[in-house]
Amino acid sequence: MFIKGDKVSVLDEAINGVVISLNDGKVTIEIEDGFMMTFFVNELIKVNNSNNLMDSIKSINVHSIAKEKEIPKARSFVKEKKDKHEISAPEFDLHIEKLVKNYKGMSNYDILTLQSETAKRHIDFAIRNRIPKIVFIHGVGEGVLKSELDFLMGRYENIVFQDANYQKYGLGATEVFFKQNSK
Template sequence: MFSKGDKVSVLDEAINGVVLAVKDKEISIETEDGFVMTFFVNELIKIQETSNLMNSIRSINISEAAKEKEIPKPRSFVKERKDKNEISAPEFDLHIEKLVKNKHGLSNYDILTIQTDTAKRHIEFAIRNRIPKIVFIHGVGEGVLKAELDFLLGRYDNIAFQEGNYQRYGQGATEVFIKQNSK
C-alpha cells in the first residue's frame, strides 16, 4: 500500500511527510520539518500531488467559477407580438355557465344548441361588421362542442379557423379568421 517516496499525511495530526521505510505495519516518514517519525499503517493516508493546496488553487478555472456564481437569466418565453395599433381579437366564452343564468333542467342537446346558436350569432356579427378575427373559448371536455363548432365554421366560405394560441388558451379555444371581401 505504501512505498518509499510516497507523500503521506497523518490522520489525527497536522503532519505531512515522505515515506522513508516500510516495515510490516510500521512506516517511517520524514516530516516537512525534517524530523523522522514512525506511524502505523492505519494512522497514515497517501496524498496525491493534486492534494497540494497550491496545485489545487492553480488548477481552478476562474472563468468556470465565475459562470457558476452568475445569477441565471430568467427563461424567456416566446410571446405573441402585437402592433401598438392592433386591437386584440374579441373572445367569446361558449361555456354554458357564461351564457345562461341557470343551466339546471337543460338537456345536453339544449346546452349544445344554445352554444352553437351563440357562436353563429357572433360569426354573423363579425362578418357584418368586418371584424377580421374572433376567438371562441370552448374548453377541452369531451370535444363535442369543438366538433360542432368546426362543423359550423366549415359551412362558411369566407372563414378560416385553427386551434387557439396554446400559450394563452391551452387546447380549449378556436381562432376564427374572416376573409374580407372588398366591396
C-alpha cells in the same frame, strides 16, 4: 472509439460487458453472464471504471461549480409579438356557465344548441360589422362543442378557422378569420 478491454453498456438494454473484438463497425462484447454478443458501434457507450471513485471525485472542479451557482441567470420567456396597429381579437367564452346563470335543468342537447346558436350569432355579427378575427373559447372536454363549431363554420364560405394560440389558450380555443369582400 472502443478498444479491446473497454467496459461498455448497451444503450437501449440493461446489458453490460467488455469489448472482445472490433470488426467493420460491429463490436463483440462478453457480457457479465459470459455470453458473446455483437452490437453496432452506435448501440454501445463506454463506461468509466468506477473502481477508482476518489479519482473521479477529485477531477470535479468545485470552484467553477460554485461560481456557476453565484451568477444569476437571466430569465427567459417568450412574449407574443404584436404589430403596432393590431388590435386584439374579441374573445367569446362558450362555456355554459358563462352563458346562463342556471343550467342545472338543461339537457346536454339544450346546452350544445345554446352554445352553437351563440357562436352563430357572434359569427353573423362579425361578418356584418367586418370584424377580421374572433376567438371562441370552447375548452377541451370530449371535443363535442369543438366538432359542432367546426361543422358550423364549415357552412360559411368566407371563414377560415384554426386552433388559437397554444401559449395563450392551450388546446381549448378556435381562432376564426373572416375573408372580407371588397364592396
